[in-house]
Amino acid sequence: xxxxxxxxxxxxxxxxxxxxxxxxxxxxxxxxxxxxxxxxxxxxxxxxxxxxxxxxxxxxxxxxxxxxxxxxxxxxxxxxxxxxxxxxxxxxxxxxxxxxxxxxxxxxxxxxxxxxxxxxxxxxxxxxxxxxxxxxxxxxxxxxxxxxxxxxxxxxxxxxxxxxxxxxxxxxxxxxxxxxxxxxxxxxxxxxxxxxxxxxxxxxxxxxxxxxxxxxxxxxxxxxxxxxxxxxxxxxxxxxxxxxxxxxxxxxxxxxxxxxxxxxxxxxxxxxxxxxxxxxxxxxxxxxxxxxxxxxxxxxxxxxxxxxxxxxxxxxxxxxxxxxxxxxxxxxxxxxxxxxxxxxxxxxxxxxxxxxxxxxxxxxxxxxxxxxxxxxxxxxxxxxxxxx
Numbered sequence: 461x462x463x464x465x466x467x468x469x470x471x472x473x474x475x476x477x478x479x480x481x482x483x484x485x486x487x488x489x490x491x492x493x494x495x496x497x498x499x500x501x502x503x504x505x506x507x508x509x510x511x512x513x514x515x516x517x518x519x520x521x522x523x524x525x526x527x528x529x530x531x532x533x534x535x536x537x538x539x540x541x542x543x544x545x546x547x548x549x550x551x552x553x554x555x556x557x558x559x560x561x562x563x564x565x566x567x568x569x570x571x572x573x574x575x576x577x578x579x580x581x582x583x584x585x586x587x588x589x590x591x592x593x594x595x596x597x598x599x600x601x602x603x604x605x606x607x608x609x610x611x612x613x614x615x616x617x618x619x620x621x622x623x624x625x626x627x628x629x630x631x632x633x634x635x636x637x638x639x640x641x642x643x644x645x646x647x648x649x650x651x652x653x654x655x656x657x658x659x660x661x662x663x664x665x666x667x668x669x670x671x672x673x674x675x676x677x678x679x680x681x682x683x684x685x686x687x688x689x690x691x692x693x694x695x696x697x698x699x700x701x702x703x704x705x706x707x708x709x710x711x712x713x714x715x716x717x718x719x720x721x722x723x724x725x726x727x728x729x730x731x732x733x734x735x736x737x738x739x740x741x742x743x744x745x746x747x748x749x750x751x752x753x754x755x756x757x758x759x760x761x762x763x764x765x766x767x768x769x770x771x772x773x774x775x776x777x778x779x780x781x782x783x784x785x786x787x788x789x790x791x792x793x794x795x796x797x798x799x800x801x802x803x804x805x806x807x808x809x810x811x812x813x814x815x816x817x818x819x820x821x822x823x824x825x826x827x828x829x830x831x832x833x834x835x836x837x838x839x840x841x842x843x844x845x846x847x848x
Contacts, residue, residue: 471524471533473510476648478625479503479545480597482552487532488599490627490648493686495599495755496532509533510542543625548597551763553800554755556593557602557771557782558586560611566633567726569664570655570694570733572783573606574725579774583613585792589772590624592796599755600627603647604782606774609636621646631690634676635669642683649686649714652677657704660697664733677711688715691747693740694733701746709748718747720841722783723831737832741844764806764823770799779803783827812837817846 473479476491485503487496498506502523508514516524527533562577593601601624608614609632621628628647637650654673655661661670680687689708691697701718708716720740721727727734771782776792778799779785790799811823812834823829824839832840 469516469535470513471509471516471527471535472513472538473506473542474532474534475538475540477506477510477532478543479507479510480599481545481547482554482597483548483550488627489530489532490599490625492531493600493627493649494530496530506532507545513537541623543594546595546597549797549800551767551805553593553596553770553796554599554768555602555770556589556598556600556796557604557769558589559604559606559772559774559782560586560608560614560617561606562774563610564606564633565610565635566607566665566669568633568666569726569730570692570721571726572722572724576606577774580612581772581774581776581792583616585776586613586617587620589792589796590620590626594624594626596797596800598626600629602629602631604631607633607636609641618644618646629688632676633665633669634673634680637676637680639679639683642680642685645683645685647685649688650680651688651690651715651717652680653691654689654704655692655694656697657700657707660694660700663696664692664694677713681712686714688717689713690717690719692719692721693735693743694721695735696733698735698739698743701743705746705748715749716747718744720744720825720828722825722827724783737840738844741841741847744841744845762808764808764811765821765826767805767822770796770803781827810836815843815846821846 474489477487477489480486480488485498485500487498487506505514505519508518560581562573562579564576590601608630611617627649629649629651630647631651634652652673655664658670661673662668677687677689691704723734766780769781771779771785772792773779773782773785777785777788778790778792779788780803789802806826808818808823811818813823821842824842826835828841829835829837829839
């Protein structure tokens with residue numbers, strides 16, 4: 461139990477708490493995926509706490525009490541390397557999709573990546589990218605594929621992950637998630653794809669895959685990981701969302717992300733899975749989050765979706781997100797900061813959106829809007845989720 465603030469108490473920044481200079485000074489709790497904006501005095505107080513400890517008398521008593529309650533500071537000395545708190549670019553790069561490999565153990569009918577390919581991002585490139593991302597004040601690393609557990613150097617990467625002051629999230633289909641791997645896995649969260657109940661999930665991922673995915677969720681939770689679920693909307697699962705909502709709530713899933721697949725990759729061969737905006741959009745109203753998500757604040761800047769996200773594909777291409785890999789902003793060898801500088805954020809004012817929810821939805825998915833005919837037009841899928 462934490463000691464209450466007093467003049468003689470020394471406090472230390474929590475082990476998974478990192479100071480970040482984004483658009484505003486912040487402290488990021490990578491363990492809980494929570495971002496807290498700070499004023500300069502609070503930032504300086506926590507910076508001292510992260511170096512050698514700081515006395516309660518050096519900070520505002522209400523602020524110190526709040527930090528104790530939130531678990532941002534502790535009376536137990538913490539010996540952990542603290543990354544430099546450089547000023548981030550603006551907009552800041554907060555979320556990085558790292559496609560370790562284009563290889564996969566499944567042949568999902570709706571996968572935008574398409575057929576499995578033996579293309580892998582070299583480990584030295586991955587480590588260099590992570591160093592750049594940390595220096596740019598990044599928050600959340602998304603390890604994806606293909607199936608990231610098929611990455612040939614996954615064991616080597618896993619050993620390096622604790623070096624970086626980031627929240628690490630593994631995006632997996634769950635099939636290869638063994639008990640042995642869970643014991644050594646150096647990530648904070650595991651996101652498992654579950655695309656319906658047994659009928660809906662197996663319709664796109666193959667017979668018997670649903671039971672393996674559910675089993676993976678339970679074993680990951682038993683191993684102590686935060687577990688989230690990602691679900692894509694398709695014609696074979698549209699009647700299963702109410703039951704999924706109840707099930708995922710009862711399973712104590714951290715976050716449930718629901719999305720509409722884009723017309724790329726394998727989905728082009730299986731267009732029967734696609735639903736129109738007025739049908740699929742209503743299902744986007746499902747999903748929930750119990751912490752984290754997209755971190756808002758006083759620094760949004762009026763940008764459309766994706767203002768804080770970039771991707772590196774398995775062949776080293778940098779882009780706005782993996783959907784945009786065919787319109788690159790450079791390659792990983794250019795350096796993350798240089799690639800990020802080539803991605804021009806899209807102001808909300810340029811969108812042809814006319815409803816009062818634009819500050820909340822951020823214009824929906826720009827790739828979906830472009831697929832509907834106009835990159836500045838409405839994402840009708842998102843529009844229908846708001847209207848529903």
